[in-house]
Amino acid sequence: MKIQSRILYEDNHIIALNKLPGELSQGDETGDIPLGDFVKRYIKEKYSKPGDVFLGVVHRLDRPVSGVMLFARTSKALERLTGMLREKEIEKTYWAIVKNKPEKASAELVHHLKRVQGKNITRAFRSSQEDSKESHLSYHVIKTAKNFHLLEIIPHTGRQHQIRVQLAEIGCPIVGDVKYGSAEPLPDASIALHARKLKFIHPVKKELVMIEAPTPENKIWNLFG
Numbered sequence: 053m054k055i056q057s058r059i060l061y062e063d064n065h066i067i068a069l070n071k072l073p074g075e076l077s078q079g080d081e082t083g084d085i086p087l088g089d090f091v092k093r094y095i096k097e098k099y100s101k102p103g104d105v106f107l108g109v110v111h112r113l114d115r116p117v118s119g120v121m122l123f124a125r126t127s128k129a130l131e132r133l134t135g136m137l138r139e140k141e142i143e144k145t146y147w148a149i150v151k152n153k154p155e156k157a158s159a160e161l162v163h164h165l166k167r168v169q170g171k172n173i174t175r176a177f178r179s180s181q182e183d184s185k186e187s188h189l190s191y192h193v194i195k196t197a198k199n200f201h202l203l204e205i206i207p208h209t210g211r212q213h214q215i216r217v218q219l220a221e222i223g224c225p226i227v228g229d230v231k232y233g234s235a236e237p238l239p240d241a242s243i244a245l246h247a248r249k250l251k252f253i254h255p256v257k258k259e260l261v262m263i264e265a266p267t268p269e270n271k272i273w274n275l276f277g
Contacts, residue, residue, distance in 0.1 A: 055094055060120060061263045065129040065256045067091060067107075070265040071121040073242030077112040091123055111137060111144075114213065116228070119146070119247025120265040124255075132255035137210070143251040146205040146215055147194075149244035149272055150224040151235070153201045158192035161218045165211045173231065174213045176221040187211045189218055197275040200227065204248070215245060227272055244272050 061068040069091065071077070076086040092105040108130030110122040124130035136142050163176040164184035177184060188208035195202045201224075205215055213232070219225060220232035226245050228238035238244070250263045267273040 055090055060265055061261065063257075065125055065254070066110075066122060066133070067095070067125055068120055068122045068250070068263045071113055071118055071247070073116050073118045073240060073268060076115055077121065078109055087121060088123060095125070108133075110134060111142075111210075113247055114216075114243075114245075116241060116243040117245045117247065118242065118265070118268050120250045120263050121247070122250060122263070129255045133252075136252060136255065140208070141252060143249075144207060144247065145249040145251075146207070147246045147248045147267065148203045148205055148215060148219065149227045149276070150201050150203060150219060151199070151227055152224045153196070154191070154193060154203070154222060154224050158190070160188060160190045161222065163187050163218050163221055165214060165217060167212055174211065174217045176217045185209070185211055187214050187218065189215060191219075195276055200272070200275055202276050216243070238270075238272065240270065242268070242270075246273075 055069055058070040059067065060070055071087060076084050078086050088107050088109055092107050095101060096105045106125065106127065108124035110124055110133045113119060113121060124133055164180050165174050165176055165187045166181050166184040167174050189205055191203045191205045193201055194204050207214055216226055216229055216232045225233035226243050228234055229243040230237050246267050248265060252261055254261050
């Protein structure tokens with residue numbers, strides 16, 4: 053897999069690239085090769101690295117989701133970035149396409165999310181439940197095209213499937229996301245959710261870093277240019 057054209061940022065400490073829908077953030081029961089293994093191969097070949105290449109996964113994206121994926125090239129950078137993530141010092145911005153227009157053009161959503169045991173699914177509740185976690189996100193509608201609506205979303209917490217389940221809970225499932233209520237899948241089994249941007253202070257250089265990923269080239273995203 054050639055990934056050079058998808059690299060969005062690279063230095064001695066971190067590397068970010070545009071994940072395609074369908075790629076794995078990390079290994080799972082399918083046995084498919086995760087994206088990080090291809091990044092390691094790229095680093096090894098580019099820099100003629102002997103032995104194993106260190107690469108740390110800073111955050112994860114669901115398999116059908118596209119967008120900015122950040123890796124650490126050193127253990128120091130990984131430790132600092134995971135700490136920043138925990139302290140909410142990395143700002144994430146997502147784009148999503150929905151068929152049903154939200155009742156409000158912009159709003160903050162607060163739900164209590166609970167993972168379903170034995171299933172890769174999360175449920176949203178309006179009030180606290182046993183083992184649930186409070187979840188916040190903000191959204192606003194950017195644009196409408198041919199009865200589809202493009203939303204910009206900033207999650208304030210990082211729960212499993214948070215954006216997907218919270219939008220579904222207000223009657224706006226993400227296009228293609230049949231797991232959470234979309235009427236039909238997209239042809240490539242992706243969902244119209246894209247990690248658009250990461251903004252953070254570099255863990256070593258202490259400079260502001262903003263990384264932005266172009267949206268996938270397909271019919272649904274092309275509606276919005």
